[in-house]
Amino acid sequence: MKMLVGSLALVAALAGTSLSGAHAQETIKIGVTQPLTGAFAASGNYVAQGTKIAEEEINNAGGVLGKKIQLVIEDNKSNPTEAVTTVEKLIGQDKVPLLIGAWSSTLTLAVMPKLEEYKVPMIVETSSSGKITTSGNPYVFRISPTSEMEAKAFQPLVKQMGIKKADFLNTNNDFGIGSADEFSKMLKANGVEVGVRETMDPAATDFSAQLAKIKASGGDTLFVTTAVEQLTLILKQAKEQQLKVRVVSCGGSNSPDQIIAQAGAAAEGSFHTTFFPPWFPDVTTNPDVSKRYMDGWKKRGFNVGGLTEGYRGYDAVYVAVAAIKAAGKADPEAIRKALWDVQVKGVYGNIHFNKQGPAGKESGQNVPTVYLVAVKDGKVQKPQF
């Protein structure tokens, strides 16, 4: 009996602390939906790690509007249906006034109707499909570049690299197809012949059939758009089939460090677009911000290969906080309006939003810098032509 009384007292004490704790620790919540498990787990976790660095830095500096921020990170399991569920949960249960997500274009496109339904804005940190900002959803604010911007940035290199005939290999989703569309349009406009356009399932691991066809096409350059795991396998299998073309990977989610570690000699001579080059942070628009982010990453012992992905989440949280501060309250509509005037010095460059899409229902689109890096002598280098 004595023991029972003792444990009851303990329960009461615990309940008491959690109640008073809730009052003292009022926070501003920001919802994050990322693929923490499933096919895109590696990249999704890097982005989530980036958001946590920013959360800690901001809270150490006193938070925003006199309150601490609290990230509520949900796993969308690399699955569009699950992504919608996470957004419903974040908005319905956690009452977040603002979201960050959802890594892949397909996942982002899946949740966009929900943003309009609940009238909550979302900062898109990674997705590159053009459709996201051109379909007339005024709740979307994208800090990552579109495939069109990437293709345009690549344009001056077409002549320098001497590209005459290009082939494509991309994942069969919004990201891959969008990228191949934009790059082939740009290449054709610059007088480059486009050979075959091959696609693959995002989960596939064997590309022998596609590579045999690409070899027969006989282009000099192969543009590949997919995540780092498939890219690694493509480079290895291209070597196995003696496919002697220059490989250029697009989309910026290609972690050249991981490719060198895993594809070894097969990675030699490949080129990769990236939106943040951690090998030479001094070339970025805001080197101090880039270095602060990299220090935070290394201090926590995160995988160095993830530096080219984590900054997306890091910048997104800073943009979110700047918007909350400008709005003066944690209200979705006020934050949405404030996002239009946000100016943030980020790893992505000087972040601000331009209007894109049909008049009256424009989405916000930032214009980041696009970099091209080369793998030479087993190291990531600035390309030389």
Added chain:
Amino acid sequence: MNQLLQHLLNAVILGGTYALLGIGLTLIFGIMRVVNFTHGELYAFGAYCMYALVMRLGFDFFASLLLAVALGALVGAVIELVLLSRLRRADIDTTMLVMIGAWIIMQNAEQLIWSGVALSITSPFPSNPLVLGPASVSWTRVYVFVVALLLIAGTYFLINRTKLGKAMRATFQDRDTAALMGIRIDRIHTATFAIGSSLAAAAGALLGPVFVVQPTMGDLAAAKAFAVVILGGMGSVPGATIGGFVLAFAEELGAGYISSGYRDAMGFVLIILILLVRPTGLFARKERIG
């Protein structure tokens, strides 16, 4: 013509892989009638064993393969003893739900231990491919192909020519009669599941160095394995072998000459066509069913 040769070579090599994935599952799904959702995870387990042994502990590549197969059998035996032995008389839906649970637990455990970042295993074979005229193939894949054929032949021998194989077939055709004949059916259940699991682990250990190792690698492998088993006919080792090659040729030539976007659909279109004509698959005999 050069392209066709490369496609054919690719299909033969890939077929060996699919056949290997299929024979392990044909024992469990085809003979035992357990819809085994953990098959893909045993495949991933084999690959992670290989990574841990070769890359972390510095073991010999070939000794690691044997060890991975043995560990796969052990994990299979544990799954059978802990989960399935209690469900022998349960209906197929209950067993299926339990196996789905086991699948989710195993996949998330892999991610918890190894993180979602893909890992690679260095193989001891030369990195320059074997060149056969206009076509070429990596030495690692040739090695996988040869070992796969040996494992397939071994499994065929085990089922059709050994006492254990006879007891296995008897148990799953009629467990009561088999028990009356003195077969220790509990042991046969455990042994069959362990052998099927060890074959999945073998496939993972062989293919880990060809591809990259990551927690979701088993999902696609399991889908292909189920396709191969259904295509070849439930419970038939020659069926699973030929089913594996048929699937590989359909995918490779379909992707090469029709559309690569539908590469993974080709196999399933073929399965629908074959099942329309032969509802039991290519090779299943009537008495094997039920």
